[in-house]
Amino acid sequence: MHWESRHERAPAVTVLAVGAYTVDFYIFGDRLPSVGETVAATGTASAHGGKAANVAVAAARLGGRARFIGAVGGDQEGAEALATLTRDGVDVSACPRTDPPTARSFICLDSRGQQYIMTWAGAADGLTADVAAAGAALLRPGAVLVLQGEIPVAVSAAAAAAAVPGVTVVLNPSPVEPFTQPRSDPDAARLLARADLVVLNAAECRRLIGERAGSTPSGLSAEAAQLRRQIRTATVVVTVGAQGALVIREGSEMHVPAPEVKVVDTTGAGDGFVGALAAGIAAGMPLAEAVLLACRAAAVSVTRQFCIPSYPRASELSHAPLSPRQC
Incomplete structure (x- = not known):
């Protein structure tokens, strides 16, 4: 895959995120509890999230023509999910609605921005391989397909296999568990092999190679x-929080620093990074430039609460919107 190449013909969609939408339920406290401990909370809130939905919004706010494909429930939360994404310019026309309720995430957040997260898939697991593959097959060369671990690996693998040559497949293997035994899971093995770029954090990197945290x-x-x-x-690409990101390619290694900021909430920062990175790649940026943009976008996001509400627009980064004509 040649990251520096530009494509003269602009596809209808430049970034396709296939995966989950969740309703995020937050509970705040001065510190996180240890195992078996109860601590007093200081407040609660709810917000929109889900890894693929986060990626789509983060890309759209920087100017990418983003589409989200994921199943949501037939409940009020599902309707609100689609309306929220649409307001940010994300195409949700291929999203099925299912009987199970919309997915939920439960997030404990302390005063330093550290967190515990548990997610219930709900409707998200209703996305079929056929729907995911059909959406990916429509992408033109130059577009970016972003996949994660929040939906069954077989669905993501079907989408990756349907993408035509010239579509960049970005895999964020998070949650990491489905990818830890690729030899015993042919879908996981195929998905990892098809990925042009794998983005993950340091702990996930170590889990995948079998090292201790x-x-x-x-x-x-x-x-x-x-x-x-x-x-x-x-x-x-390994994200290293406040230290930025490490980019490893054959025969080369590059560290991209992140701006120094005051952390409020790290939830969804990795998704914001991936969305900005995907938008930069789709706009024809060299990889180093796209990773720098992603570090800047993620740095802004951690200064704000929640996931989707935290992602910056191009103007907030003193950057012109990424032109779809470049893709």
Whole structure:
């Protein structure tokens, strides 16, 4: 995949995110509880989220022509989900509505922005491989297909397989569990092999190569390089929070710093990073430039609460909207 190449013909969609939409329920406290402990909360809230929905909005706000394909419930939350995404310019025309309620995430957040998250899939698991593949097959060369681990791996693998050559497949293997045993899961193996770019955080990187979470930060570049060889993908991007991101390609390593900011809420920052990265790639940016844009977008997002409400528009980054004509 040649990241620096530009495409003269603009596709109708430049970024397609296939996956989940969730309603996020927050509970706030001064600190997070330890196992078996109860602590007093300082407040509660709800907001829109879900990894693929987050990616689509983050890309759209920077000027990408974004589409989200994911199942939502026939409940009020499902209707609100589609209306929210539409207001941000995200195409939701291919989203099925199912009998199970819309997916939910439950997030405990402390005063430093640290979090615990548990997610219930609900309607999200109602997205079929046929619908996902049909949407991916419509993408033209130059577009970006973004996939995660929040829906069954078989569905994401079908979408990746349907993408024509020239479509960049970005995989964020999060949650990481479905990808930890690719030898015993042919769909996971195929999806990892098809990905042009794998984006994940340091803990997920270590989980995929079988290392313990306590590995030292100094060993991260070696671990990322090992992961790239292990899954045989072209590029691995490891996000390292306030330190930015590490980009590993064959024969090269690059660290991209992040702006220094005061952290309020880290929830969804990784999705904001992926959405901005996808929008930059689809606009023909060199990879280093797209990763820098992603670091800046994620840095803004952690200064605000919640997921979708936190993602910046291009003007907030002092950046012109990414022109679809570049894709």
